[in-house]
Amino acid sequence: MASSKVGSIGEYIREQRTRAKISLRQLADVSGISNPYLSQIERGLRKPSAEILAQIAKGLRISAEALYVQAGILEDRAADTDVQASIRADLLLTERQKQVLLDIYDSFRRENEADDFDAGAPDDPREDEVG
Incomplete structure (x- = not known):
């Protein structure tokens, strides 16, 4: 079960990066995370820490909370209107x-x-x- 979560966060990051029209190398530059490590995350081979997710979120200009929820670190807001x-x-x-x-x-x-x-x-x- 954990491996599917890892894969899903990687797929989600790749989707957000593609939507933002940012290459893997560009995301590596703006987030301060190495290109190979980002590639491993996107392919579901590595599980990023909350700190790494925050750096990726900053590079993608999205909320870190969105990545935390996707990674299973935070619960999705149950009280949403x-x-x-x-x-x-x-x-x-x-x-x-x-x-x-x-x-x-x-x-x-x-x-x-x-x-x-x-x-x-x-x-x-x-x-x-x-x-």
């Missing part, structure tokens, strides 16, 4: 586009949660005083 799940499942979007959309969506949700919290806070009793 329908919107988040739809964004993640959209095959027409690149990982970078998905991450940007998710970041924007999350920032709007946090902003609105803060507004809801402020609106639900008890009023300052001094405001009701007639002065």
